[in-house]
Amino acid sequence: MEKFKVLKAVAAPLPLVNVDTDMIIPARFLKTIKRTGLGKSLFYAMRFDETGAEKPDFVLNKDAYRNSKILIAGDNFGCGSSREHAPWSLADFGIRCVIAPSFADIFYGNSFKNGILCITLPQAQVDMLSAKASTGNTAGGAFTVDLENGTITAPDGAVVTFSVDGTKRNNLLNGLDDIGITMQSADKIGAFEDKQRREQPWLYQSA
Amino acid sequence: MTATTLYDKLWNSHVVTSDADGTTVLYIDLHLIHEVTSPQAFEGLRAAGRKVHSPEKTVAVPDHNVPTTADRLLTIKDPEGRLQLEMLDSNCRDFGVPYIPMNDIRQGIVHIIGPELGLTQPGKTIVCGDSHTSTHGALGALAFGIGTSEVEHVLATQTLLTKKSKNMRVLVEGKLPAGVTAKDLVLAIIGKIGTSGGTGYVIEYVGEAFRDLSMEGRMTVCNMSIEGGARAGLIAPDDKTFEYLKGRSHAPKGAAWEQAVAYWRTLKSDEGAHFDKEVVLNAADLVPHVTWGTSPEDVLPISAKVPDPKSFADANKSKAAQRSIEYMGLTVGMPLEQIKVDKVFIGSCTNGRIEDMRAAAAVLKGRKVAKGVGVLIVPGSGQVKHQAEEEGLDAIFTAAGAEWREPGCSMCLGMNPDVLKPGERCASTSNRNFEGRQGVGGRTHLVSPAMAAAAAITGHLTDVRKI
Ligand code: SF4
Numbered sequence A: 001m002e003k004f005k006v007l008k009a010v011a012a013p014l015p016l017v018n019v020d021t022d023m024i025i026p027a028r029f030l031k032t033i034k035r036t037g038l039g040k041s042l043f044y045a046m047r048f049d050e051t052g053a054e055k056p057d058f059v060l061n062k063d064a065y066r067n068s069k070i071l072i073a074g075d076n077f078g079c080g081s082s083r084e085h086a087p088w089s090l091a092d093f094g095i096r097c098v099i100a101p102s103f104a105d106i107f108y109g110n111s112f113k114n115g116i117l118c119i120t121l122p123q124a125q126v127d128m129l130s131a132k133a134s135t136g137n138t139a140g141g142a143f144t145v146d147l148e149n150g151t152i153t154a155p156d157g158a159v160v161t162f163s164v165d166g167t168k169r170n171n172l173l174n175g176l177d178d179i180g181i182t183m184q185s186a187d188k189i190g191a192f193e194d195k196q197r198r199e200q201p202w203l204y205q206s207a
Numbered sequence B: 001m002t003a004t005t006l007y008d009k010l011w012n013s014h015v016v017t018s019d020a021d022g023t024t025v026l027y028i029d030l031h032l033i034h035e036v037t038s039p040q041a042f043e044g045l046r047a048a049g050r051k052v053h054s055p056e057k058t059v060a061v062p063d064h065n066v067p068t069t070a071d072r073l074l075t076i077k078d079p080e081g082r083l084q085l086e087m088l089d090s091n092c093r094d095f096g097v098p099y100i101p102m103n104d105i106r107q108g109i110v111h112i113i114g115p116e117l118g119l120t121q122p123g124k125t126i127v128c129g130d131s132h133t134s135t136h137g138a139l140g141a142l143a144f145g146i147g148t149s150e151v152e153h154v155l156a157t158q159t160l161l162t163k164k165s166k167n168m169r170v171l172v173e174g175k176l177p178a179g180v181t182a183k184d185l186v187l188a189i190i191g192k193i194g195t196s197g198g199t200g201y202v203i204e205y206v207g208e209a210f211r212d213l214s215m216e217g218r219m220t221v222c223n224m225s226i227e228g229g230a231r232a233g234l235i236a237p238d239d240k241t242f243e244y245l246k247g248r249s250h251a252p253k254g255a256a257w258e259q260a261v262a263y264w265r266t267l268k269s270d271e272g273a274h275f276d277k278e279v280v281l282n283a284a285d286l287v288p289h290v291t292w293g294t295s296p297e298d299v300l301p302i303s304a305k306v307p308d309p310k311s312f313a314d315a316n317k318s319k320a321a322q323r324s325i326e327y328m329g330l331t332v333g334m335p336l337e338q339i340k341v342d343k344v345f346i347g348s349c350t351n352g353r354i355e356d357m358r359a360a361a362a363v364l365k366g367r368k369v370a371k372g373v374g375v376l377i378v379p380g381s382g383q384v385k386h387q388a389e390e391e392g393l394d395a396i397f398t399a400a401g402a403e404w405r406e407p408g409c410s411m412c413l414g415m416n417p418d419v420l421k422p423g424e425r426c427a428s429t430s431n432r433n434f435e436g437r438q439g440v441g442g443r444t445h446l447v448s449p450a451m452a453a454a455a456a457i458t459g460h461l462t463d464v465r466k467i
Helices: A085-093 A105-113 A123-139 A166-174 A178-183 A186-199 B006-012 B039-048 B079-095 B110-116 B131-139 B148-157 B182-193 B208-212 B215-228 B239-245 B255-264 B315-328 B354-364 B382-390 B393-400 B449-458
Strands: A006-009 A011-014 A070-073 A097-100 A117-120 A143-146 A151-153 A159-161 B015-018 B024-027 B030-033 B058-060 B125-128 B142-145 B159-162 B166-173 B201-206 B232-234 B277-282 B289-291 B299-301 B343-346 B374-377 B425-428 B443-446
Touching: A011 A123, A070 A123, A085 A105, A097 A123, A105 A117, A105 A166, A105 B148, A123 A159, A178 B148, A178 B159, A186 B015, A186 B024, B006 B142, B006 B201, B006 B232, B030 B110, B030 B148, B039 B079, B039 B148, B058 B079, B110 B125, B110 B131, B110 B215, B110 B382, B125 B131, B125 B148, B131 B142, B131 B215, B131 B232, B131 B239, B142 B232, B148 B159, B166 B182, B166 B208, B182 B215, B182 B277, B182 B289, B182 B299, B182 B449, B201 B215, B215 B232, B215 B239, B215 B354, B239 B255, B343 B354, B343 B449, B354 B382, B354 B393, B354 B449, B374 B393, B382 B393, B425 B449
Parallel strands: A011 A070, A070 A097, A097 A117, B030 B058, B030 B125, B125 B142, B166 B201, B166 B277, B201 B232, B343 B374, B343 B425, B425 B443
Antiparallel strands: A006 A143, A143 A151, A151 A159, B015 B024, B024 B159, B289 B299, B289 B443
16 A cells, blocks of 8 residues: 655545535446546546536536645545445545545545545634635645644645544555554464354354 | 443454554454455455455355346346456355355345345344445344455455444334334434434444334344444344244254354343433334435425425535435425325335335235336345245236336446436435435435335325325
């Protein structure tokens, strides 16, 4: 996994509540066997019309925001299904950080596993950053998200601090893969199974 | 000893090891797999040269993508969908994972077949790359949805790296009035707590209303826990649960059965156990519910009217309601009962079990589907289909003018041939009314099977109690 230390990029405001995983990527684009290539389907229904042409009003279709790597979103972002295609499509588009008042649990976990930093901030701070993203970017400014120091710096120099869970932070900073970490506990997993086999033998009864 | 909740007990009994910050290696007893969220996980295993840790604790079945027409074995026209199905088959073969193919009577929606085959049992930890894994909590298992990276993690280690959620309790005392079902109960709960009301929690459902529900009804409730934002839903196992499981193909046998039941009886929240959040409803107050918008929390009693966005105190909610009403093509103040439907879908992991088929048949018996309304009834599994046909329900459906299909997710989500056309409106027994969920531009109203059948007859959303 790619490491995440400091991200300097344009932030796109998307102040909608309950943006669900079907909005992030509609189900018909899930018929893939790869993790990549989904960026073109990101926010499909909001981004494109029936003919497949871009909707000029949608934020990521505006010139100032085409290369956004940060999304400033609304409450309960990523609700709905467990499809990891949602963070895959965000990552493939280039989004590495989402800032919102709250996230749906599964989406939140999935994002970190794909190198996307989700930052939860109080609504007022999100609104403030969203407002700065709406004006600041057009002047060519970029936001800086510094995971090591836990700061977001807006184009005008305003600073907001944030914190994320220690393990998630550490894994992102070092680009660590969960499976490798867990496999270091193989002995403990084996011991758990031995104990379970003794205490709950029916779980090991072959059907 | 301190009093613990059912969730605490299930969690504690599966901790392999845990860090100071709470990050836990949690042992997984059953891993269910389907074609959509697994190919990338197997690809990852192959790339890293890893094996499946415990193939015998893993079961795969295709459901999301499969066509539901009788000719489905001959040809799957969509090349991408076909590739996903072929990949599942070959991945299972390569890694030694048990696989239930499309032509097997046991095939069906993954959350229907788990309990049906007795794979789902009280006390187990169960995961699947699908958010509606919460369904299995109806049997007292700790069950939740995971993403594909986690699918890969469980395949490789039979564990999950995760943190504990908080405890929430939903208490509903009293008896549900006639005509009010498990679906109405869970819709009312979501209406009350909102789609993020359960975020960060595992919900235990307690009280007479849940105890009285059949196992199928309990599954409907737990299924939609995720629509309330919760990681999982739980109902403590009781005699009804054991009765349901006894004799199922993967249920414990012989002396092991007695031993298992003795353990299962210990699976309940202790008196005085701490819950971080509690919500209380009174069953006697409940009525049939229906959604009007594009979020499951946009739900009201069938007797209500399309709400005015201005009536929402929160500015963001008001904006969302405005957007929903436009998308749904409704007018403010219009009685919900006047909303005409083009399609009716009865099925899905929420309401695709035998009891749901019976409830629909009870309304459709001897009646005709309204002119111009297309009705699709899709059993959740091959076994549900078989049983419904034994009981003659299929004949009732087809005589009424509905279509009776092969098992699968079908019109619950727009990724197989069963989709709504843009602008089409559907009374659906599924669980999500998101924009485009049932097909691009499709409009979804979530209802119970009886309410869906009532809408099929009248051609508009209808209070089934009037029929
Ligand atoms: S029936 Fe619908 S909700 Fe259930 S698993 Fe299938 S697609 Fe998901």
